Amino acid sequence: MAGGALLSVAVTQVRIENNPLLDPNCTHVLAKYGEYRRIRGNRFNCGCELDFPITNITINDVADTSTAIFGALYIFGPNVPSAESLMRKFGNATAVYGEIAVVHTEYGNLKFLENVEKVEFYYVPQGPNALRRFIRIEGNAKLQRLSWPKLKESVSATIQVAANPKLCVTIPELSALLRAWNVHKVEAKVCDGHESALVVESNERLKTVYMRDFLRITSERPTRIENNPRLQMSLDDCNLYQASARIDFRNNKMDCFALRMSSVSVGDNYNWILSFSIFFAAQFLCFTEVQKQ
Known part of the structure; x- marks a missing residue:
């Protein structure tokens, strides 16, 4: 044992029993054998x-x-x-x-x-x-x-x-x-x-922060959701989490800021198209009235 045999990772099981004078090297035993071990009845059993x-x-x-x-x-x-x-x-x-x-x-x-x-x-x-x-x-x-x-x-x-x-x-x-x-x-x-406050950060496998029955966050402390590389916030999640507290969203796969910008961009484009259509229709109606006269 003093020669380091217990350090061999090829050994999948270890059995050391009923040696009343034996003092195993517990540092090595604990480092290598957390399971598949039977060590008992010795002076020390690690x-x-x-x-x-x-x-x-x-x-x-x-x-x-x-x-x-x-x-x-x-x-x-x-x-x-x-x-x-x-x-x-x-x-x-x-x-x-x-x-x-x-x-x-x-x-x-x-x-x-x-x-x-x-x-x-x-x-x-x-x-x-x-x-x-x-x-x-x-x-x-x-x-x-x-x-x-x-x-x-x-x-x-x-x-x-x-x-x-x-x-x-x-x-x-x-x-x-x-x-x-x-x-x-x-x-x-x-x-x-x-x-x-709520802190969700540095979770490699986290994909969602959906919480059933979650209603609101009320806190004066920093609240953040960041550095979660697989996390994609939905617009509903963003609205829910920001209903009563300001939360920092950073370095996730999809953050609330990006979602809101996308939503605003789509809304602005729609409003511009709608305004242009109304303007064009008004001009057409005016032109028709002139023709009739």
Whole structure:
């Protein structure tokens, strides 16, 4: 192991088990093996591997102070561990390589994941046999905060945040969630003190900003939609978004300014043709009257 065998990218699976004196090079292990690994029963295991939903009983089989979580972190009520137990087990984790589901619990926050910076899956979400992997926070009646201040990315995840009536999120949390590959649903208000205007920028795959039930933007803060290379605004979108706030549209595939100029240009041409036709008709009528006289 000291010779660097674990750095070989040709190896698709790794199994290191039941070596009570073994201290693997966790920097290399974590860098190369986020999935298809079984590392347990050693002096150090480079994170904890979860093979089962977390309950108030199975939590006892999880090592304390895990620095990374491998496998699905499923917590379904009502037989769930205490928040203190979860903090002791997962409070130091900086990465989760697997799904997260916290469903029908009584937690007020999910602070036991406060140090997690990324959630990552290894799969290709395309084709008829694609399998969605979820970050699912749903049906938690007392949940008020995620308390995920360090989360920056959720690679290949589908986001489902719903039916948490008291939940509010901060702008950094919301930004991290919306960076996911798929956003199925996010139902949450922005926490007091974290309000922001609308900012939609630098989204390579974004094609539309249509939002069902969207009514108005009221904000004194800068509001902008820019640098989205595939985004094409429709005239209806432009009218809706600019109904109550001034929004800067820049460097998208089709911006509102260009649409309005095109619309004005067509309208001006039509008005010019109509005016010319009326003028010509008036001249013709005058000429006819002169001929009759």
